[in-house]
Amino acid sequence: MRRWQRSLAAGATCVLLTASVAAGAPAPQPLPTGRAARGDRSPGRPHAIELSAFAGWTIGGALAGQSALLTRDVTGSPEPALPLFTVGIKQTGAPAVGGRIGGNLTREFALEGAVMYTRPELRATISGDSAAPNVPAFTLARVVQWSGDISVIAHLSSLAFANGHAVPFLAAGGGYLRQIVSGSTETIDGQIYNVGGGVKVYSGPEGHQGFRVDAREYLRRPGPDQDATRANFSVAGSVFFVF
Amino acid sequence: MTHRVRPRVAGFVCLLLLIGMARSSDAYLKTSIEDDAGTLVIGTWDSPPTYYVTAQGVPGVSVAALVSAVQGGFDAWTSVASANISATYGGLTNAFPDQVDHQNVIGFADLSGMPGFEDTLGFTDYLLATDSTSPHFFETDIVLNANFPWSTDPAGVPGRYDLQSIATHEIGHFMGLGHSAIGLVQTRADGSLDVVGKRTVMFPIAFTPGNVSDRVLTPDDVAGISDLYPASTFRTETGSISGTVTENGQGVFGAQIVAMNTRTGALISNFSIDQQGSYVIAGLSPGPYIVRVESLDQLDPSSFFDPAGPAVDTDFGVTYFSGPVVVPAGGNVPNINVTVTAQ
Ligand SMILES: [Zn+2]
Numbered sequence: 001m002r003r004w005q006r007s008l009a010a011g012a013t014c015v016l017l018t019a020s021v022a023a024g025a026p027a028p029q030p031l032p033t034g035r036a037a038r039g040d041r042s043p044g045r046p047h048a049i050e051l052s053a054f055a056g057w058t059i060g061g062a063l064a065g066q067s068a069l070l071t072r073d074v075t076g077s078p079e080p081a082l083p084l085f086t087v088g089i090k091q092t093g094a095p096a097v098g099g100r101i102g103g104n105l106t107r108e109f110a111l112e113g114a115v116m117y118t119r120p121e122l123r124a125t126i127s128g129d130s131a132a133p134n135v136p137a138f139t140l141a142r143v144v145q146w147s148g149d150i151s152v153i154a155h156l157s158s159l160a161f162a163n164g165h166a167v168p169f170l171a172a173g174g175g176y177l178r179q180i181v182s183g184s185t186e187t188i189d190g191q192i193y194n195v196g197g198g199v200k201v202y203s204g205p206e207g208h209q210g211f212r213v214d215a216r217e218y219l220r221r222p223g224p225d226q227d228a229t230r231a232n233f234s235v236a237g238s239v240f241f242v243f
Numbered sequence: 244m245t246h247r248v249r250p251r252v253a254g255f256v257c258l259l260l261l262i263g264m265a266r267s268s269d270a271y272l273k274t275s276i277e278d279d280a281g282t283l284v285i286g287t288w289d290s291p292p293t294y295y296v297t298a299q300g301v302p303g304v305s306v307a308a309l310v311s312a313v314q315g316g317f318d319a320w321t322s323v324a325s326a327n328i329s330a331t332y333g334g335l336t337n338a339f340p341d342q343v344d345h346q347n348v349i350g351f352a353d354l355s356g357m358p359g360f361e362d363t364l365g366f367t368d369y370l371l372a373t374d375s376t377s378p379h380f381f382e383t384d385i386v387l388n389a390n391f392p393w394s395t396d397p398a399g400v401p402g403r404y405d406l407q408s409i410a411t412h413e414i415g416h417f418m419g420l421g422h423s424a425i426g427l428v429q430t431r432a433d434g435s436l437d438v439v440g441k442r443t444v445m446f447p448i449a450f451t452p453g454n455v456s457d458r459v460l461t462p463d464d465v466a467g468i469s470d471l472y473p474a475s476t477f478r479t480e481t482g483s484i485s486g487t488v489t490e491n492g493q494g495v496f497g498a499q500i501v502a503m504n505t506r507t508g509a510l511i512s513n514f515s516i517d518q519q520g521s522y523v524i525a526g527l528s529p530g531p532y533i534v535r536v537e538s539l540d541q542l543d544p545s546s547f548f549d550p551a552g553p554a555v556d557t558d559f560g561v562t563y564f565s566g567p568v569v570v571p572a573g574g575n576v577p578n579i580n581v582t583v584t585a586q
Contacts, residue, residue, distance in 0.1 A: 068503045068510055068533075070427060070440030075453035082440035084427065087505055087533050108485055124505070124533060131537070131561035140505065140567035141531040183569035183576075186506075186530045 044155065044167075049243045050102045050110070052212065056236025058118045058145075060092040069127070085129035091142060094120040096234055102153060110153040112171070116234070118145050142182040147218075149175025149194060165207065170197040177220065193219045200240070208242045269506050286371045286419045287471055289379035291329040294417075295336040297350025297407035301389045304351075304406055306335065310397040311430055313349050316410035319444075319458065320418055323465050324525070325481070328418060329471035340386045341368055347382060347417070349410070351389040362435075364409050364449055367416035385413045392452065399453040408450065420467045422447040424499045424539060424549050425512050436542070442510050447546035462509035466526025482570040483515070483525040486579035487515065488536055490559055494520030495583060497548055497555030503533045518553060529572045534564035536581045559583035 051118065065088040069081035102112030118136065124140035151173025160167045172195045179188040196216035203210045215235045296313050300306045317330045333346075340350040354360040361431070365388060370381040387393075387409065394403035426441030428448060438448050442461040450456055459469075469477045486496040494517065501512040502524050515522040539547060542554035562583045570576055 066503070066505050066508045068442075068501070068535075069508060070425070070442045071456050072440045073438040073450050073454060075401060075451060082427065084440075084442075084501075085503075085533075085535065087503070122531065126533070126563055129535075129561060132563065134536075137565050138563075138567065140533070141567050141569050147483075167355050179554065181531060181569055183567070184529045184531075184571050186569075 003208065010178040024128070038073050044107045044157070045102065046104050048104045050100070050104075050112070050240050052100045052102075052238040052240035053098075054100065054214070054236040054238035055095070056214070056234055058094050058096045058120060058234045060090055060094075060120060063089045063091055063122070065089055083128050085132075086127050087140075088125040088127060090123045090125070091143075092121040092123055093119045096236065098222055098236070100240075108155050108157065110155070111150065112153050112173075113148070113150045114175075115146070116150045116236075119143065120145060129240065141184075143188075144180045144182060145177065146179075147175060147192060149173050149192060151194060155200075162201065165203070165210075166199055166201045168197065168199050171195070171214070190220050195219075202242075210240055210242075212238045212240055214238065250575065252437055286369060286378065286380050287470075288328065288418070291331060292347055292380070292383070292417075293333040293346040293471070294329045294349055295338070297340055297348060298335040298337055299351055301351050301393055303400075303403060304393045304395055309350070309406065310335070312395045312407040313410050313414075315407045315458065316414040319411050319460050320414055320464075320468050323468050325469040325474050325477045325534045326472045327474045328468065340384045342384075343370065343379055343382060346506045347384060349385040349413075349417075350387065352386045353390060354386070354388045355390050360388070364391060364404060365413045367413045369416075380419070383417045385410070385417060387413075394453075397455065399455040401453040404449065404452050405455045405458070408444075408455055411457055411460075412444050412449070415464065415468070418468060419471050420445055420464075422535075423463050423467065423512055424514075424542060424547065425461075425463055425501060425510050427502050428541050430541075447542065451519055456563065462507075463511050466511045466524075477526070479573040481526050481528055481578065482572055482574050483523055483527060484532065484534065484568060484570060484576045484579045485521070485523040486564075486577065486581065487585060488520040488522065490556065490583050490585065495556045495559065496520065496553045497539055497544060497557070498522070498559070499537045499539060499581065500524060500581070501535045501537070502527060503535070505531045505533060514547065523575075527570045529570050532568040532570055534568055534579055534581070536562045536564070536583060538583075557558050558585050560586045 065086055067083040067086040070084055072079050072082050096116050098114055098116035100112055100114040102110045104110045119142065121142050123137050125137045126135035134224040150172045154170045156168045156170065174191065174193045177190050177192045194216045196214060198212055198214040200212040201210050218234065255364055265470050296310045297419050298306050300309055314332055320364045321329050334364050336346065336348055338344055338346055338348050340348040340352055354363065364558040365386060367383060367385050369383040372379055372381040392403040394400035395406050399405055423443040425443045426446045427439040428436040429439050431437055436448055438450055443461050444457045445464055445467065484502060488495040488500065495515055496518060498515040498520065499512055501510055513522055513524045513525060516580055538557040538559050539555055540557040544557065548555055560583065562581050568576060568579055
């Protein structure tokens with residue numbers, strides 16, 4: 001049976017660079033809305049390209065645990081294996097960086113690709129060992145994690161605020177994740193899917209740069225070896241530029 | 244049948260050849276001895292052995308079924324992809340299985356007249372030639388106790404021991420493996436031990452009659468046979484961990500160390516095998532591991548180590564290594580050192 005592994009999501013903000021709506025910038029003009037006009041240079045026009053770099057935080061979560069299973073000494077009907085102990089594994093939160101490139105399909109919809117890099121830890125908790133009931137949690141491994149995905153962005157222009165300069169959006173997409181366990185050649189790969197959203201805040205006279213906040217929940221589809229989750233995530237703040 | 248049965252290793256002596264109990268030198272307990280110079284010598288076959296099966300069945304087991312069960316046991320070990328060992332069936336023989344005749348003989352024998360063997364399902368004798376630069380098995384025999392009820396039914400028969408399961412265990416000894424301790428036991432009122440669960444064919448106590456689980460090797464068994472007879476890729480595709488087990492600054496002899504792959508759950512174990520408490524566990528697939536150390540306090544240490552050797556320390560509690568253990572392919576993770584405390 002195929003199961004979805006739920007990883008987390010949450011929100012956070014991020015402190016980011018310059019090029020934003022911050023201090024002292026002249027009051028921006030309302031962004032053009034509606035159908036694209038000939039010679040349209042607005043950031044929301046079809047075929048506009050948006051580049052962004054982001055920094056954020058991956059939020060850890062429980063991964064699939066594992067039990068040290070013994071074969072019971074039974075005959076006849078099989079019984080569940082006997083666990084000698086069970087290890088629970090949690091991926092810790094960690095800083096993440098990455099970049100995105102997107103292109104507007106229409107004023108409402110854009111297609112966006114992203115890559116992200118982070119280095120979380122795997123923490124182990126031992127349970128179920130009657131001979132060792134209180135084993136403190138410890139670091140099991142450190143991992144390097146890369147992910148890449150493509151998402152559809154839906155701009156909710158009707159919910160824009162701040163004189164039309166802050167535009168909420170929804171996002172959903174899918175991609176690929178690779179984790180490399182430090183000290184080993186072991187790689188853990190899998191498909192990931194994300195859903196979430198955020199807000200883009202356009203700045204400048206024509207709104208060709210700005211700041212955005214994303215919050216995404218990532219789901220990982222277990223691979224054929226039934227290795228479960230090992231993916232998680234995330235929140236990030238970005239600066240972006242529109243061409 | 245109310246009592247439990249303990250297959251065990253025994254030995255016999257020859258002037259030119261030496262016998263030994265299971266000791267460990269590298270990874271996994273192996274059949275070994277100390278030679279005259281005090282060097283630990285591992286017993287392996289230097290060429291594929293030929294074995295013969297006695298032409299004597301027992302109630303419930305025909306000669307043909309005996310041959311089939313023994314061949315099934317050999318197949319389990321020789322089909323391990325990461326091991327390079329084979330064996331040849333030489334045919335039937337009327338030779339008694341437990342005699343020095345330069346033939347490797349496997350068969351039933353009436354052990355009722357042998358003191359101390361009443362509870363023994365089977366045992367393996369071996370002669371180890373140490374008079375060459377490459378110590379090797381010279382002759383190995385397996386005796387199966389004809390006084391127990393046996394079955395070769397693949398589904399198992401209640402009240403009857405599965406011959407192929409017991410043969411598979413003894414053939415592990417035949418190949419050079421000692422015992423492994425991945426299992427839980429409970430003590431009965433009469434002092435005998437019941438297996439609650441185990442995860443190695445080479446556990447020194449058999450499953451109950453009717454259980455056929457020991458026909459199939461576990462990762463622990465696979466690692467052991469592969470370490471003895473490594474296929475060309477074994478050392479490059481798997482890794483190892485090493486370290487010490489100490490108590491109050493002193494090395495612990497005979498501690499059981501189990502490594503669990505956190506991705507697959509595979510369990511592979513070994514023991515600390517010297518006065519410094521040193522151990523090595525080989526044959527580990529790359530990835531993160533949990534390392535658990537336990538004493539042999541529930542089992543008979545003489546099932547694992549030569550009673551004439553160092554005393555086995557059984558007075559400490561279960562302890563985990565509390566740090567990252569990530570095994571690389573083809574490499575060793577050193578200094579996985581565990582400090583245990585007295586119970
Ligand atoms: Zn044995």
